Amino acid sequence: MMRSKRRYLAILFDLERSQTEIKRDIEDRFMQLFGTIAVEDAFLRSYQSKKNGILILGCDLEYLEKVLFTIAVVCKPMTTLSLSGTLRRLRRRLDSIQLDSLNA
Amino acid sequence: MAGRLNLDVIGVESFQADPSIELILRTKNKCEVSASVPRLLVCDHVSRVDNNTDILTISDMSRISYESIKRKVKPNLGLEILISNARLLDARDLGRWVVQAKSLHSLCLSTRCQFIISSGAQSIFEMISSRTFESILRTLEIPSSIYWKKLSEWLSSKDSARFVKSL
Numbered sequence: 001m002m003r004s005k006r007r008y009l010a011i012l013f014d015l016e017r018s019q020t021e022i023k024r025d026i027e028d029r030f031m032q033l034f035g036t037i038a039v040e041d042a043f044l045r046s047y048q049s050k051k052n053g054i055l056i057l058g059c060d061l062e063y064l065e066k067v068l069f070t071i072a073v074v075c076k077p078m079t080t081l082s083l084s085g086t087l088r089r090l091r092r093r094l095d096s097i098q099l100d101s102l103n104a
Numbered sequence: 105m106a107g108r109l110n111l112d113v114i115g116v117e118s119f120q121a122d123p124s125i126e127l128i129l130r131t132k133n134k135c136e137v138s139a140s141v142p143r144l145l146v147c148d149h150v151s152r153v154d155n156n157t158d159i160l161t162i163s164d165m166s167r168i169s170y171e172s173i174k175r176k177v178k179p180n181l182g183l184e185i186l187i188s189n190a191r192l193l194d195a196r197d198l199g200r201w202v203v204q205a206k207s208l209h210s211l212c213l214s215t216r217c218q219f220i221i222s223s224g225a226q227s228i229f230e231m232i233s234s235r236t237f238e239s240i241l242r243t244l245e246i247p248s249s250i251y252w253k254k255l256s257e258w259l260s261s262k263d264s265a266r267f268v269k270s271l
Contacts, residue, residue: 012228012229013229014229029195032194032195032198033195033198033199064239065239065242065243066239068235068236068238068239068240069236069239069240069242069243071236072187072190072232072236072239072240073187073190073191073193073198074191075191075192077191077227077229077230078229079109079228079229079230079231079232079233079236080233080235080236081108081109081233082108083235097108
């Protein structure tokens with residue numbers, strides 16, 4: 001079986017909610033919009049993030065556009081802060097971001 | 105934050121900070137600020153559109169009558185939809201929202217109005233990155249390069265109009 005390409009997204013969310021809730025919200029909305037087969041194919045996985053208020057979500061490259069659209073229309077506000085082809089590069093990029101400065 | 109999201113120009117409802125990126129004030133009242141501040145006059149109901157209105161925000165696309173829009177709007181008016189409204193819809197209504205947005209885009213093409221998609225953000229969590237805008241445009245089957253080009257031209261035309269008015 002050929003390994004599919006992945007994309008990793010850093011999602012900024014309100015600290016009042018947990019990473020698990022945010023991932024569930026995205027999965028639920030994705031399933032409502034594109035169906036159960038798509039949600040399995042998209043292979044949505046969350047990864048450890050050192051920063052509070054940021055969820056790292058991985059998805060299959062083929063479903064990237066759909067995942068981005070889904071995040072934009074999830075009921076609870078959240079935004080895609082950064083996007084990368086490797087987890088390491090995304091984490092490095094996040095390390096350079098001062099979360100406090102995002103309010104500016 | 106706007107820099108992080110690759111946004112060059114943003115529309116705001118009040119100037120509070122000294123920004124490093126270009127800001128345009130969105131106002132409902134043309135007398136609200138001095139003419140030197142770049143601004144767009146926004147209106148949220150088709151019956152209130154007049155010659156000074158720059159943008160008509162359509163909050164509920166299922167309730168608008170295309171005939172009244174066709175009758176009321178003048179070319180170069182911006183017709184705006186908000187992503188923040190789409191967030192509140194259930195899956196079925198969101199599907200309808202996408203179809204209605206496509207129809208509104210077609211209407212804009214035929215009436216020479218400017219189709220505008222805005223985040224409608226009230227907080228940084230609701231802001232939308234340029235990359236996400238691209239995927240929204242792709243979902244609405246609007247070529248992104250054409251959309252951004254037309255939007256830039258439209259904003260420039262508004263800038264020159266403001267300049268002439270302030271003279």
